[in-house]
Amino acid sequence: MKSLKAQHSILADSHEQLEIIEHGRTGDFALVPFQQKLEESDLFPLKPAQMEIFQVNIGKMCNQTCRHCHVDAGPDRKEIMTRETMQQCLDVLQRNPQFTTVDITGGAPEMNPDFRWFAGQIADLGRHLIVRCNLTIILANKKYHDLPLFYKQHKMELVSSLPFYTQDRTDRQRGKGVFDDSVKALQKLNEVGYGREGTGLILNLVYNPAGAFLPPSQQALEREYKQALFQQYNIQFNNLLAITNLPISRFLDYLLTSGNYEMYMEKLVNAYNPVAAARVMCRNTISVGWDGFLYDCDFNQMLELKVNCNSTHITNFNMHYLNKRNIVIGQHCYGCTAGAGSSCGGAVA
Amino acid sequence: MTEHYYNAKDLAKFGNVGDFQKDLADKFFSYYGEVFKDSTLTAREKSLIALAVAHAVQCPYCIDAYSTDAFEKGWNEAQMMEAVHVACAIRGGASLVHGVQMMNKVKEIAM
Numbered sequence: 001m002k003s004l005k006a007q008h009s010i011l012a013d014s015h016e017q018l019e020i021i022e023h024g025r026t027g028d029f030a031l032v033p034f035q036q037k038l039e040e041s042d043l044f045p046l047k048p049a050q051m052e053i054f055q056v057n058i059g060k061m062c063n064q065t066c067r068h069c070h071v072d073a074g075p076d077r078k079e080i081m082t083r084e085t086m087q088q089c090l091d092v093l094q095r096n097p098q099f100t101t102v103d104i105t106g107g108a109p110e111m112n113p114d115f116r117w118f119a120g121q122i123a124d125l126g127r128h129l130i131v132r133c134n135l136t137i138i139l140a141n142k143k144y145h146d147l148p149l150f151y152k153q154h155k156m157e158l159v160s161s162l163p164f165y166t167q168d169r170t171d172r173q174r175g176k177g178v179f180d181d182s183v184k185a186l187q188k189l190n191e192v193g194y195g196r197e198g199t200g201l202i203l204n205l206v207y208n209p210a211g212a213f214l215p216p217s218q219q220a221l222e223r224e225y226k227q228a229l230f231q232q233y234n235i236q237f238n239n240l241l242a243i244t245n246l247p248i249s250r251f252l253d254y255l256l257t258s259g260n261y262e263m264y265m266e267k268l269v270n271a272y273n274p275v276a277a278a279r280v281m282c283r284n285t286i287s288v289g290w291d292g293f294l295y296d297c298d299f300n301q302m303l304e305l306k307v308n309c310n311s312t313h314i315t316n317f318n319m320h321y322l323n324k325r326n327i328v329i330g331q332h333c334y335g336c337t338a339g340a341g342s343s344c345g346g347a348v349a
Numbered sequence: 350m351t352e353h354y355y356n357a358k359d360l361a362k363f364g365n366v367g368d369f370q371k372d373l374a375d376k377f378f379s380y381y382g383e384v385f386k387d388s389t390l391t392a393r394e395k396s397l398i399a400l401a402v403a404h405a406v407q408c409p410y411c412i413d414a415y416s417t418d419a420f421e422k423g424w425n426e427a428q429m430m431e432a433v434h435v436a437c438a439i440r441g442g443a444s445l446v447h448g449v450q451m452m453n454k455v456k457e458i459a460m
Binding site: 164166168169209211213214215216217220221224270 | 361387391392393417420421422423425
């Protein structure tokens with residue numbers, strides 16, 4: 001499977017995506033505007049709260065091509081962050097100690113040749129470091145086989161997608177053979193102590209629905225995952241994060257081609273939860289793109305909706321402007337406020 | 350009246366039955382919510398039971414709702430179809446077991 005960009009799909013253009021998300025395929029699909037929902041919840045304009053998470057997307061290159069990927073990542077994507085931009089991120093972190101957590105994502109961030117250098121530098125700054133590891137990268141090439149020890153050396157928290165505890169659903173979303181490789185990778189991580197009680201090495205898994213539906217209860221699902229993975233594969237992990245798929249990029253493509261787009265959007269709107277809206281991740285996170293531009297979240301990043309203030313790039317990072325800004329919203333934001341809510345840290349309500 | 354007796358969009362209006370009789374609707378939905386909570390059976394198990402019952406009572410709204418709910422809660426296609434077969438077997442069995450009544454009657458009147 002190729003990325004939408006490699007297929008020259010119209011959805012590779014963020015403006016096309018936004019047009020569909022805001023107005024539907026035919027231009028006449030009217031849903032309650034997200035802004036109106038926020039107004040009713042007394043949350044508009046949406047403002048930052050205490051900003052503490054510095055999320056950096058260091059590239060769109062990935063060894064997998066998942067059907068739901070909002071990044072449109074894949075082996076054919078060549079956009080990766082340079083060491084110069086990484087250094088600019090480090091300079092910003094040095095000047096802004098309120099960012100206590102750095103969250104590195106991609107693509108498969110490990111495929112960036114400067115990943116280890118960057119992660120090591122962040123660890124030296126004493127920040128809590130999260131890496132979004134897709135698991136299969138550990139087995140993808142000999143040069144990645146020592147990643148579990150590298151993660152351990154810097155006490156990184158790992159957040160890894162495993163859409164389900166069965167092969168069928170996982171492979172449907174992430175590609176043939178991904179479940180088996182993910183199991184092997186999880187066993188390797190467990191071997192070095194990740195996910196094992198008392199080690200302090202955190203291994204969290206991510207559930208994404210493999211289709212046009214919402215996640216079930218995160219708590220109940222975590223119990224099932226723990227039981228199934230331990231019984232069948234002797235795998236342990238810390239927490240399960242249930243994340244809703246946002247109607248962006250390849251998941252949007254899936255919704256449109258499967259005829260589920262309108263139903264899914266109505267479902268998101270009907271499940272709007274004001275408690276989740278008050279806790280959306282864009283209020284405590286700043287998202288940095290591979291080219292150094294700044295966004296309210298990883299989803300706005302993929303829609304190329306830059307922050308709405310005079311500090312739009314890492315080279316002119318200004319905490320004062322960013323704290324005062326209005327967060328950019330759109331109909332896709334319903335994905336983060338449906339039901340128990342959704343964030344890079346799972347359910348929020 | 351609408352052209353069809355069943356309309357998929359009516360499922361979303363289920364809560365509106367309270368417009369005509371609020372007290373009883375409130376009691377029903379409160380009870381309904383309690384029934385489907387995790388308890389001695391998990392919400393996940395109850396969802397699969399509901400799917401089977403939906404087929405037994407042949408309610409298209411319930412089939413729509415619990416096909417989605419059961420799949421969301423992690424049941425796979427084969428498990429869901431087996432649940433439907435359970436409903437089918439019970440319905441079929443319910444007809445067939447009356448064959449005993451038929452046999453009894455025939456034996457009663459036959460020479």
